[in-house]
Amino acid sequence: MASLTGRDPSLLRRINSTVVLRALRGPDEPRALTLTELVHATGLSRPTVEGVVEGLAEAGLVEEAAEEPGEGRGTARRGRPARRFRFRAEAGHVLGLEIGPHRVAAVVSDLTGHITGTLAREVAETASADERLERARATVADLLRRTDVSRDTLRAVGATTPGIVEADGTVRLGTALPGWTGLPLGERLRRSFRCPVLVENDANAGVLAEHWKGAARGCDDVVMVLAGLSPGAGSLIGGRLHRGFGGAAGEIGALHLLGREATPERLLSTTDEPLHPLDEAAVAQVFALARAGDEHAGRAMDRFIQRLVHDVAALVLALDPELVVVGGWASGLDGVLDPLRAELERYCLRAPRVTLSRLGEAAAATGAVRLALDHVEKELFTVEGDTAD
Missing domain, CATH: 1.10.10.10 (Winged helix-like DNA-binding domain superfamily/Winged helix DNA-binding domain)
Structure with missing residues (x-):
């Protein structure tokens, strides 16, 4: 103390x-x-x-x-x-909000982190920023009504989204969602709440969630990879989230710009046409075909794994984590972990353990709850100058 x-x-x-x-x-x-x-x-x-x-x-x-x-x-x-x-x-609640390409999800918990309600709604990937935010507001309102939680009892809101997020909640770069780059997301969300609103990148929220309730419990040096066509990663170093100076730590999807021969959307293509970056169903189909022995799909899957290894190895060599958690759409697909483990053994001086996310698609929203809860606990259980964690 x-x-x-x-x-x-x-x-x-x-x-x-x-x-x-x-x-x-x-x-x-x-x-x-x-x-x-x-x-x-x-x-x-x-x-x-x-x-x-x-x-x-x-x-x-x-x-x-x-x-x-x-x-x-x-x-x-x-x-x-x-x-x-x-x-x-039950004296108060916190809210976690995920705003993604295909869905928005809201989670509410009490002040111990016990989750009392969740609700997810689909949203079109082509939706404008205003339409996406309105969908998020409607989802929150519906969840609070269903769980009989008054908006006045919310002590903090955590929100998560793809992209590079600045400390004030502005999305500096967000290519996955239309109209997202430059969006003052934190400011827009604060109009709907009378409590602090904290905004974080989805991979960063994911690693917080896995450390709290998922595959990384008890492990303080962790990298979580959201393994999409343009992967991102969140990292804990000594149990603390590493955001980097401008919130861009873990943006390993940009590594293809460093002379790599294939752009992300062509890695899993089995034709001359690139896949749509957000078409998760098409990606899952390629993996299914590869498991069934399709030659073209097998080569595409090999390219994807090599790219994933290249990206993950860069973080592993820099951070030396104990554990790598693989999440995102790849967390539900077979055939990723064993090749990833084998290749990391070749590339890395000390290969980490590699495992799938336990929280799956709930990771980002759960991490948003953890973000809000951390804020509340800091207010309730910490005094200025306290170094205890």
Whole structure:
């Protein structure tokens, strides 16, 4: 905890409240504690703990926990059970929003990250920026109505999208969605909410999600690759998201510009015509044909894997991750992992483990929830100068 200097009583109250909330929130799951247990857990005096709990109860963040079944038995001999207090995870909510080429998805959770509702809607890849944003707003409104969550209880919103996203939520470059480059996405979304809105690249959100609830749990040095025709990647270094100076870290899809002979849309083509960059069904069909023994599809798949290895190896050599998670549309296709593992063994000084995403198409929206939750937890459970994670 940060050392306290000076005699600012408001700062002292803030620190004490943070310490008590941390104890009730727990390292993994919330827990109900007695005042005596809170004194031991926080190192604060009993009168201080009593005052803090009272203040947190008035703020709606803490309440007395109900007695557990059987807890009151034998009260004639032992007296009334000690009162226990719990963190009210339902005191607020966070929202995750994915805005992609083919769909928008919204996810709502309580303040512990327990997901209480999800909703996804298709959107045309040719939709304008205004049409896509309106689809996202309608999806959010429908989800909040279905889950009986008031918009006023939202404490933060995380949003994720393809492209290079600046710190203020502006999409500096977004070629996958019409009208997306230069879009002040964060500003546009903030018009719909009364809470902070944080915007992040979809691969970055994906690696946060896999670290939280997916294939990368317990692993702090991770690269997640969204393996499309123009792949992108998100990276955790020491458990922290690496965005780069301008938010462009992991844009490995640009490597074809460095003298590679094939543009991305031609890699999986089995004819002289390039595939549409967003046509995932056509890509899946090429992989299916390759598995069935089609010669042209097999060569196309080999080109794709070589390109994927080239791109992933660049990040692996630079970052030396423990784990590479493969997501995006390729996460559901057989035949990617074994060749990728074998080629990384050849290219890399120390080959990482390679696995498929466990969250699949839910990764980006789940990562958006994690982004919002991180913001809320920083406000609730951290004081200025605190270095604890």
